[in-house]
Structures are given as C-alpha cells and as structure tokens.
Amino acid sequence: xxxxxxxxxxxxxxxxxxxxxxxxxxxxxxxxxxxxxxxxxxxxxxxxxxxxxxxxxxxxxxxxxxxxxxxxxxxxxxxxxxxxxxxxxxxxxxxxxxxxxxxxxxxxxxxxxxxxxxxxxxxxxxxxxxxxxxxxxxxxxxxxxxxxxxxxxxxxxxxxxx
Numbered sequence: 001x002x003x004x005x006x007x008x009x010x011x012x013x014x015x016x017x018x019x020x021x022x023x024x025x026x027x028x029x030x031x032x033x034x035x036x037x038x039x040x041x042x043x044x045x046x047x048x049x050x051x052x053x054x055x056x057x058x059x060x061x062x063x064x065x066x067x068x069x070x071x072x073x074x075x076x077x078x079x080x081x082x083x084x085x086x087x088x089x090x091x092x093x094x095x096x097x098x099x100x101x102x103x104x105x106x107x108x109x110x111x112x113x114x115x116x117x118x119x120x121x122x123x124x125x126x127x128x129x130x131x132x133x134x135x136x137x138x139x140x141x142x143x144x145x146x147x148x149x150x151x152x153x154x155x156x157x158x159x160x161x162x
Contacts, residue, residue, distance in 0.1 A: 018074075026093040032149060124142055
C-alpha cells in the first residue's frame with residue numbers, strides 16, 4: 001500500500017475583474033474577492049513533511065499576485081475579439097461592446113474563459129511546475145480551489161504521472 005500525506009494552505013486572497021463568456025454571450029464586467037486554497041499530497045521526505053507550509057504559501061501568493069487588482073483576460077477566448085494596440089488590450093464582446101484596457105492593468109492568461117475552473121487550473125499548473133524541483137520526486141498530486149464568493153468554488157487537481 002502506497003502512503004500519502006497531504007498539506008493544505010488557505011487564506012490566500014486576490015481581487016480581480018473579469019467577464020466570463022457562456023452560451024455565446026458575455027457576462028457584464030464585474031469583479032470578485034477571490035480566495036485560493038491549495039493541497040499537496042505525497043510521501044514524506046526524510047524530514048517527515050510533504051512540503052514546507054510557508055514555502056507553499058509563498059509560491060501560491062506569488063502566483064496570485066499576478067492576478068491581484070487586474071482584469072483577467074482570457075486570451076484564448078472563442079467568443080471575444082481581442083487585439084493588442086498601442087499599450088492596451090482592445091476587447092470586443094459578442095454583443096459589440098468594446099473595452100480598451102491598459103496592458104499594465106491586465107493579467108493576460110492563456111485560458112479560454114475566465115471562469116473559476118480555468119483560474120484553478122492555471123494556478124494549479126503553475127504551482128505544480130514550481131513544486132517539482134522542491135519535492136524530490138515524492139509529490140503525488142496538487143489541487144487548487146478558487147472561491148469566487150461564499151459557497152462558490154471550483155477545484156482543479158493534477159496528479160503525478162508515473
């Protein structure tokens with residue numbers, strides 16, 4: 001039987017604006033005070049821990065800082081028309097509404113929609129990549145929860161491939 005322990009950190013927060021697309025339409029521009037949690041599972045290292053809590057929190061905070069007080073742009077959107085123009089992102093919705101946002105105010109992500117599910121996936125993949133060199137091959141999985149508000153969360157989980 002393979003043993004796995006897990007550690008979990010929470011309380012990481014960021015505020016951001018977005019407009020998710022759905023059913024061929026686009027939500028109105030709005031924002032959330034997001035809360036993020038991460039859980040890492042694996043075998044214990046020689047020092048009897050999976051990963052240092054502070055190290056995990058630091059990595060997660062750093063990733064969330066990329067999103068804090070930004071507009072989250074879904075650069076791979078199938079619904080939005082997105083153009084880079086003279087230091088700004090120009091975004092046109094399916095209904096023809098046009099936004100022009102300074103590049104410094106935008107977190108341009110390689111995602112198809114700015115849903116909590118895609119944010120959880122983006123954060124989890126970035127966190128997992130940073131944890132690999134630290135885990136000594138003992139890490140088995142990572143999951144990230146993104147809360148848009150009380151009672152509303154999305155989770156994405158990655159497992160190590162053998």
